[in-house]
Amino acid sequence: MSAKTSAAIRYTTLRLAIFIGCFLAVGGLVQIGALPKGLGDSNFVWVVLLALLISAPLSFVLLRKQRDAMSEQIVTKVDHAKARLDANRSQEDGAVQ
Numbered sequence: 001m002s003a004k005t006s007a008a009i010r011y012t013t014l015r016l017a018i019f020i021g022c023f024l025a026v027g028g029l030v031q032i033g034a035l036p037k038g039l040g041d042s043n044f045v046w047v048v049l050l051a052l053l054i055s056a057p058l059s060f061v062l063l064r065k066q067r068d069a070m071s072e073q074i075v076t077k078v079d080h081a082k083a084r085l086d087a088n089r090s091q092e093d094g095a096v097q
Contacts, residue, residue, distance in 0.1 A: 007073050011066040015059050022058065023051035 027047050029035045038046030 007066065007070040011063060011070045014063055014066060015055075018059050018062065019051060019055040022055040023047060026050045026054065 026035065030037055030043065030047055035050070036046075037043050
């Protein structure tokens, strides 16, 4: 069970790290004038949206192994839960007869 938590935490942490890296990079580019500052007071929102737009495909490509490991662990846990549910149903059906 700790391996599942570890894979989920690892994936989430790496995804957050990629977003923060993109946020800092975009913020730096906006500050030096390489990217526009946005409209009016929307600078922070502009930087967050650009960071999200850039980090999403990066995460999709760079975190493929972590995402696959996490999904395998989730599928295993769901399969075990289904097996327990089926076992409980069969025990209940046996008790009624």
